[in-house]
Amino acid sequence: MDIDKYFISSGNLRLDSQLRFTAEIDKMTSVYRKTLLIDRSRCENDAEHSWHIAVMALLFEEHAVEKVDIRHAVEMLLVHDLVEIYAGDTFAYDTEGYKDKADRESQAADKLFSMLPPEQSSMIRALWEEFEARRSADARYADCLDKLQPFFHNIMTEGHTWRNTYSGKRTTRKQVAARMACLEDFMPEIHRWAVKAMDTAVEKGWLLDQ
Amino acid sequence: MDIDKYFISSGNLRLDSQLRFTAEIDKMTSVYRKTLLIDRSRCENDAEHSWHIAVMALLFEEHAVEKVDIRHAVEMLLVHDLVEIYAGDTFAYDTEGYKDKADRESQAADKLFSMLPPEQSSMIRALWEEFEARRSADARYADCLDKLQPFFHNIMTEGHTWRNTYSGKRTTRKQVAARMACLEDFMPEIHRWAVKAMDTAVEKGWLLDQ
Numbered sequence: 020m021d022i023d024k025y026f027i028s029s030g031n032l033r034l035d036s037q038l039r040f041t042a043e044i045d046k047m048t049s050v051y052r053k054t055l056l057i058d059r060s061r062c063e064n065d066a067e068h069s070w071h072i073a074v075m076a077l078l079f080e081e082h083a084v085e086k087v088d089i090r091h092a093v094e095m096l097l098v099h100d101l102v103e104i105y106a107g108d109t110f111a112y113d114t115e116g117y118k119d120k121a122d123r124e125s126q127a128a129d130k131l132f133s134m135l136p137p138e139q140s141s142m143i144r145a146l147w148e149e150f151e152a153r154r155s156a157d158a159r160y161a162d163c164l165d166k167l168q169p170f171f172h173n174i175m176t177e178g179h180t181w182r183n184t185y186s187g188k189r190t191t192r193k194q195v196a197a198r199m200a201c202l203e204d205f206m207p208e209i210h211r212w213a214v215k216a217m218d219t220a221v222e223k224g225w226l227l228d229q
Numbered sequence: 230m231d232i233d234k235y236f237i238s239s240g241n242l243r244l245d246s247q248l249r250f251t252a253e254i255d256k257m258t259s260v261y262r263k264t265l266l267i268d269r270s271r272c273e274n275d276a277e278h279s280w281h282i283a284v285m286a287l288l289f290e291e292h293a294v295e296k297v298d299i300r301h302a303v304e305m306l307l308v309h310d311l312v313e314i315y316a317g318d319t320f321a322y323d324t325e326g327y328k329d330k331a332d333r334e335s336q337a338a339d340k341l342f343s344m345l346p347p348e349q350s351s352m353i354r355a356l357w358e359e360f361e362a363r364r365s366a367d368a369r370y371a372d373c374l375d376k377l378q379p380f381f382h383n384i385m386t387e388g389h390t391w392r393n394t395y396s397g398k399r400t401t402r403k404q405v406a407a408r409m410a411c412l413e414d415f416m417p418e419i420h421r422w423a424v425k426a427m428d429t430a431v432e433k434g435w436l437l438d439q
Contacts, residue, residue, distance in 0.1 A: 022267075025385045027429055029422035037288050038422075041378075042385055044284060045267040048277050057232075057255040067258050070280035074254060074307050078247050078349060090300035097284050097303070139288060168251075175235045175252055212239035212248075219237055 033136050040134045046104045053110050053180040054169045063172070065100045065108065072096045072164045079164065082206045085156040092157045092164075095150040098143050099161065102127040110180075111169070112194050153201070163206050166198055167213070174216050178225020191229040192221050243346050250344045256314045263320050263390040264379045273382070275310045275318065282306045282374045289374065292416045295366040302367045302374075305360040308353050309371065312337040320390075321379070322404050363411070373416050376408055377423075384426050388435020401439040402431050 022042045028035050047066040056063050063071075073096045080089055100108075105127035109116040128147060132140040149155055153162045173180055181190040195217060202210040220226040232252045238245050257276040266273050273281075283306045290299050310318075315337035319326040338357060342350040359365055363372045383390055391400040405427060412420040430436040 022385070025387065027384055027422070027426045029418070029425070031418060031422075034292065034418060034422065038381065040288065041281070041285055041381065042267050045281060045382075047280070048266050048273065049268060049270065056258050057252050058259060060259065063258065064277075066280045067274075067276040070257070070276045070283070070307065071251070071255060073280070073283065073303075075251055077304060077307070077353070078250065078345070082244065090304065093283075093303060093307070094287060094300065097280065097287070135288070143287070171248065171251065172255075174237055175232070177235065208239070208241060208244060212237070212241075212244065215239070216237045 036134060036136055037139075040131075043131065043134060044101060044104065047101065050100070050103045050108055052108050052169070053183075054172045055176045055179045057172055057175045059176055059179070065103055068168065069097055069100055072161075072168045075164050075168060076161065079167075079206070079209070080160075082208050083156070083160050083163075084205055084207065085159075087160040088157050089160075092161045095146045095158060095161045096164065098146050099150045099165065101131060101143070102147065105130055111198060112188075112190050159201065159205050163202050163209070166201060167206075167209060170195070170199060170213060170216070173225075174220070177223065178220050181220065181225050189227050191227040192217055193229055195220075195226060246344060246346055247349075250341075253341065253344060254311060254314065257311065260310070260313045260318055262318050262379070263393075264382045265386045265389045267382055267385045269386055269389070275313055278378065279307055279310055282371075282378045285374050285378060286371065289377075289416070289419070290370075292418050293366070293370050293373075294415055294417065295369075297370040298367050299370075302371045305356045305368060305371045306374065308356050309360045309375065311341060311353070312357065315340055321408060322398075322400055369411065369415050373412050373419070376411060377416075377419060380405070380409060380423060380426070383435070384430070387433070388430050391430065391435050399437050401437040402427055403439055405430075405436060 022039055026039065048064050050065040051062045052065065052068060054063050073093050076089055076093045076096055080087055102124040106123040109120045128144060132144050135143065149158050150161055153159055199213045202213060217226065221228045232249055236249065258274050260275040261272045262278060264273050283303050286299055286303045286306055290297055312334040316333040319330045338354060342354050345353065359368050360371055363369055409423050412423060427436065431438045
């Protein structure tokens with residue numbers, strides 16, 4: 020898709036760069052994840068995932084043990100996966116893919132965010148870096164939701180991504196528990212539900228009991 | 230899709246209702262709009278549209294003539310189309326569909342938002358009603374982006390939804406200009422670009438010159 024071929028310039032460089040960025044990020048709709056939509060019709064894409072967790076952020080605040088600036092967390096969630104437009108989605112349990120994930124994503128951020136006027140590029144990059152660092156309460160909240168949403172989709176789709184093998188291996192309870200550990204301290208009520216849901220997942224054979 | 234069939238209860242009624250709502254709103258991914266994705270691969274859905282304009286809201290503030298609380302506008306944009314899960318998407322130039330749009334959407338809001346704990350239901354409903362009223366600066370900003378995004382997609386896809394006939398009629402410049410009028414006062418720089426883009430659309434035959 021060649022944006023330049025169809026783009027109509029406004030004659031204003033800033034506005035043009037904002038519109039071009041808007042066109043570029045529409046590519047999030049073709050970055051497909053391993054997670055199924057809850058209706059099981061197909062895998063979800065990054066645009067859908069980002070929207071879904073942003074709405075969740077408006078609703079799950081009461082379960083966080085620290086005070087969270089919801090609206091700031093929403094901003095992070097909206098942009099947290101943008102780098103995947105160039106770096107691709109790295110499957111949660113793909114240990115090979117994770118080896119160079121940080122490098123690939125940092126290069127993607129350089130390329131994508133530089134389309135914007137400098138201060139907007141810095142603003143989006145700061146949101147992404149805060150999310151990636153997972154240190155601030157807002158970033159930890161965002162991270163919990165980013166883990167909870169695909170977990171919940173897996174529960175609602177009888178363990179779809181867990182049952183399927185990637186790199187020839189099925190997913191173990193231990194792997195999923197490690198991924199969900201961020202919720203134990205920060206959203207303990209939801210973590211208790213996740214433990215119960217993992218019990219069910221093992222019983223039903225969706226997760227290996229290892 | 231029967232949510233109850235696969236849902237695992239947390240034993241906490243509030244958390245259960247929040248998780249069920251999360252499952253229900255995933256249906257936004259199957260509410261398809263007339264607008265094509267910019268890569269033209271298929272029509273976009275409401276989840277993708279909502280995400281796209283929420284990110285745009287982070288970037289286009291400087292073009293608004295009034296002070297806008299961007300984060301509040303983002304909250305509105307995330308939920309503004311949720312009612313379409315039950316009410317369906319009403320095509321912008323479908324005059325028949327618009328006759329009962331308000332009734333259909335109000336009933337949909339009652340049904341959908343009542344899944345949430347009462348004060349969260351009120352919070353989401355208030356965001357939706359503020360957006361629908363289009364009176365506050367934040368709502369006008371949100372409304373402008375909700376009009377700009379499909380307009381921009383149309384420009385990038387050689388007038389896809391305009392060229393196709395719905396109810397047997399092609400779209401006229403006058404119809405599109407009326408829809409984009411909200412930008413004239415509130416985002417004049419972008420409106421100037423839209424006028425230029427409509428000139429091109431008429432020249433290329435994407436819009437009827439009426």
